[in-house]
Amino acid sequence: FGTRIAANDIYMEGISNITQADIRAAGDLGYRIKLLGVAQRTESGIEQRVHPTMVPTASVIAQVHGVTNAVAIETDILGELLLSGPGAGGNATASAV
Structure with a gap:
């Protein structure tokens, strides 16, 4: 993105609070829970974050x-x-x- 980002500006959440019930519920809905790091350009600048995310089981990242x-x-x-x-x-x- 052509710029530096301070680590303090990145939202981070791990997987320690994900339970087996969360994993089962996601699966029942056709999703998998993946720990994703996301970086994207927005109107307000560069957004970066790391957190558990439900992704469709048919998606490439779910595989x-x-x-x-x-x-x-x-x-x-x-x-x-x-x-x-x-x-x-x-x-x-x-x-x-």
Whole structure:
């Protein structure tokens, strides 16, 4: 986005308050709960947030499981692109170090 964002300006909420009942209810409605990080340009600037989100089970991001990380990028011309790969484990950790 061509600018720096202070970490204090990012809303963050983890998954510690998500219960099994929440997961079942989401599934009954056709959703999965995923911890998403979102960054988007708005009329008031750059909005960034991290929080649990219900996503439709048919969506590409709902198919990401386990230690796999994914980034979905919404583009004007190509639509949604998904980049995914290992987020933990021997090789992923070694490449990060």
